[in-house]
Amino acid sequence: MTDAALVRRRFLAGTTIDDLKAYMEPFADRLGYKFNTETEFVDEVLASEIEILELTGDVYCPCRVRTGDPKEDAKIVCPCIPFFRDQFAGLSKCWCGLFILKSIDDGGELLGVIDEPKDPVDxxxxxxxxxxxxxxxxxxxxxxxxxxxxxxxxxxxxxxxxxxxxxxxxxxxxxxxxxxxxxxxxxxxxxxxxxxxxxxxxxxxxxxxxxxxxxxxxxxxx
Ligand code: SF4
Ligand code: FES
Incomplete structure (x- = not known):
């Protein structure tokens, strides 16, 4: 499966956490990631994304600052994994910890945490x-x-x-x-x-x- 098959979906007001999960799970899976094993944390992050969707019209990352430039901000629409693959590989997670590498059994240590990466990470x-x-x-x-x-x-x-x-x-x-x-x-x-x-x-x-x-x-x- 190539990245070309990873087509971003737009969401409308009224989207639920389950809608986001149904779309994001296979998207992340094809990139080697899964939702954090801490389900309560996942629901909190996705609830924040829905609030942002209602305010802005898209599911921008809750742990990143939007610039106001639509082209720039497209890089922080969730899941932003394709734009930050090298950095996330070094962390074993996305910036927020919503997604972790599929090989990680316990995501509890990776909740929004960036600590002592294996390789230098920006x-x-x-x-x-x-x-x-x-x-x-x-x-x-x-x-x-x-x-x-x-x-x-x-x-x-x-x-x-x-x-x-x-x-x-x-x-x-x-x-x-x-x-x-x-x-x-x-x-x-x-x-x-x-x-x-x-x-x-x-x-x-x-x-x-x-x-x-x-x-x-x-x-x-x-
Ligand atoms: S850092 Fe994580 S939560 Fe934020 S947009 Fe990227 S994938 Fe989504
Ligand atoms: S705590 Fe910084 S000078 Fe005293």
């Missing part, structure tokens, strides 16, 4: 315009809290935890390439996570921007 976090230059914001990537900073048109990502007393760095103050902790003023270089306090550097993550979307790359810890 995780979309927000649209380029969502973070003005000179600002820093918190993003949750799976269970991990990350601060993404923007300096001009450059983006940097670092662990969102100050090593002094665990303040959230994303609530700190940007000064050039430095973020100042909001609690007691320790300063970290957002480019490499270094600080002038001994043994207190924080982990950093590669960031890329592709077609207006900002991605943080997660890798297995070395």
């Amino acid at each position: 995780v979309p976090v927000f649209r380029l315009d969502d973070l003005p230059p000179g600002q820093i914001r918190h993003v949750k990537v799976g269970r991990r809290d990350i601060a993404v900073a923007r300096v001009g048109d450059e983006f940097f990502a670092l662990a969102n935890v100050c090593r002094h007393a665990f303040a959230p760095l994303a609530e700190g103050f940007m000064d050039g390439y430095t973020v100042m902790c909001p609690w007691h003023g320790w300063r970290y270089d957002v480019r490499d996570g270094t600080t002038d306090h001994p043994d207190a550097d924080v982990r950093t993550f590669p960031v890329s921007v592709v077609e207006g979307e900002v991605f943080v790359t997660l890798s297995p810890r070395g």
